[in-house]
Amino acid sequence: MSDITANTPIHGSSAPRDAPMATTGPIAWLRANLFSGWLSTxxxxxxxxxxxxxxxxxxxxxxxxxxxxxxxxxxxxxxxxxxxxxxxxxxxxxxxxxxxxFMLFGTYPYEQHWRPAIVCLLFIGLYIVSAMRRFWNWTLVPIWIVTLTAIGILMWGGVLGLPYVPQERWGGLPITLILATFGLAFAFPLSILVALGRRSSLPAIKVLCVVYVELIRGVPLISLLFMASVMFPLFLPEGMNIDKLLRAQIAIILFAGAYLAEVVRGGLQALPKGQYEAADAMGLSYWQKTGLIILPQALRLVIPPLVNTFIGFFKDTSLVLIIGIFDLLxxxxxxxxxxxxxxxxxxxxxxxxxxxxxxxxxxxxxxxxxxxxxxxxxxx
Known part of the structure; x- marks a missing residue:
């Protein structure tokens, strides 16, 4: 009997065949999900x-x-x-x-519309750069400072040969981007501090954070905007006035901070207790433990609700119409x-x-x- 090597083809053998299309692939998916019975069909x-x-x-x-x-x-x-x-x-x-x-730039001087148009592009560019992980370090701080300074110069003018435009003439998409960007940029670090404060062992800090969150979440944003526009100036010293846009911005920051604080607190509570104990065993201080171990993991867990809150507040900027600010809507x-x-x-x-x-x-x-x-x- 002759030896048969492993590489010698066997006569009559055939190549492996694919599974029938009726059991795998798009046709099988359609039959299983859309046409599985007479009612489904x-x-x-x-x-x-x-x-x-x-x-x-x-x-x-x-x-x-x-x-x-x-x-x-x-x-x-x-x-x-x-x-x-x-x-x-x-x-x-x-x-x-x-x-x-008019819808994009409101009552901004018509011949100066190129300025808010560039501002919108600067905001979009700032979002894109901030989304790149390679810039998630201290280099992002000067980028934000330079970009926001350029935005302020373009919108206000009065320097570099640009005509001055008061805030009462601002409107449209730049107002929406200004309120959303500054509101969420300041509300996010505030929410982290409030969330940590609600879990603090110091009673005074914990009670203060609880009262802030429950009070802000218990009233609608419209009421905060109305109070910031009408009632807040009554408590200011005589002769002192704060711009209407700034008052609306503060109300949005406080409102967004309360909601984001609960999202962040949910991420902190979702971490297993072993993470806290391991950080304590390494001899880290409270802020080292929080910044290096706890917060990165907690924020990673709550990315979907965080972004969902961001989207909600981006749309809620349209409520500033109640105090006479011309946003996009x-x-x-x-x-x-x-x-x-x-x-x-x-x-x-x-x-x-x-x-x-x-x-x-x-x-x-x-x-x-x-x-x-x-x-x-x-x-x-």
């Missing part, structure tokens, strides 16, 4: 029909039958009758084309006060909503990536 077909109808209707309204511009009369007034003739069959995006600068509402454009609020709100969606969706996607990266060691 009926629901799938009904929902598919409704989705197709909705998508076709939205495409017809937003694109096919939409009007993107309208002619102007000899006096420069927009002739919107062509939009009204559609009777809702198509969108009148001409209102966005005509009023987009308020500027959009004011843009359709003109009689020629009344009745086209849907298009304006869609435009404003898309801007909010872009910022909120970016925060959501970044938090998902950051959570996956920081919790990579937990995967098994």
């Amino acid at each position: 009926a629901v799938t077909l009904l929902l598919g029909y409704l989705i197709v109808r909705a998508v076709v209707g939205i495409v017809d309204w937003a694109f096919i039958n939409a009007i993107w511009s309208v002619p102007l009369s000899p006096t420069g007034v927009a002739q919107t009758q062509v939009c009204r003739d559609l009777q809702g069959a198509g969108a009148c995006w001409a209102v966005v084309t005509e009023k987009h600068r 308020t500027a959009g509402k004011t843009a359709i006060v003109e009689p020629a454009w009344q009745g086209f609020g849907v298009e304006v709100y869609v435009f404003v909503g898309l801007i909010y969606l872009c910022f909120c969706f970016a925060m959501s996607k970044y938090s998902q990536g950051l959570e996956a990266e920081l919790n990579r060691h937990r995967r098994r």
Whole structure:
């Protein structure tokens, strides 16, 4: 009998075959999840029909039958009758084309709109740089200082040949970004201190932090804004006045700090007791233990609720309209006060909503990536 080596092919053998498409792959997933029975099939077909109808209707309204511009009369007034003739069959995006600068920049001087436009780009650039982990060190501090100084110079002016623009003329997207950025930037470290204070062994500090959190969370943000705008100046010395925007900013910081403090406290309580005991066994001081061991782990655990709170407060900046500050949403509402454009609020709100969606969706996607990266060691 001759020897058969391991490399000698066996006659009649065939290569391994793939599993049938009916048991693996997309077809198997569809059969298991969407067409597993007659009831599942009926629901799938009904929902598919409704989705197709909705998508076709939205495409017809937003694109096919939409009007993107309208002619102007000899006096420069927009002739919107062509939009009204559609009777809702198509969108009148001409209102966005005509009023987009007012919605984005409010009553800021028209010839100076390039300044708030650059401010918006600086904010976006600041967010991008702050999101990069390579800058998570002390180099981020001068970047923030330089960027915020440039933003202040551009918005106020009065130097470098720029005309001075009072805060009463500010509005639109820059106001929303200013309130959200400064509000969350100052509220986050405040929330960490309050969360640590609620777990402190010193009764006075613990009671003070508990009273602050419960008091702030027990009232709506509108009431805080109203008090900051109307009642707070009554307690100031005679002749002293604080800008309305700064008062609204302080109210937002205090409100956001109370909510974020509870999120951070949840992360602190989620850590096992062994982490605290191990840090004590190493002989670390309280602040060394907190900054090097406890806080990094606690914040890693609460990334989703933290970002969810960030998104909520980014949208809540629209409530400043109650004290007469022209944020993005308020500027959009004011843009359709003109009689020629009344009745086209849907298009304006869609435009404003898309801007909010872009910022909120970016925060959501970044938090998902950051959570996956920081919790990579937990995967098994």
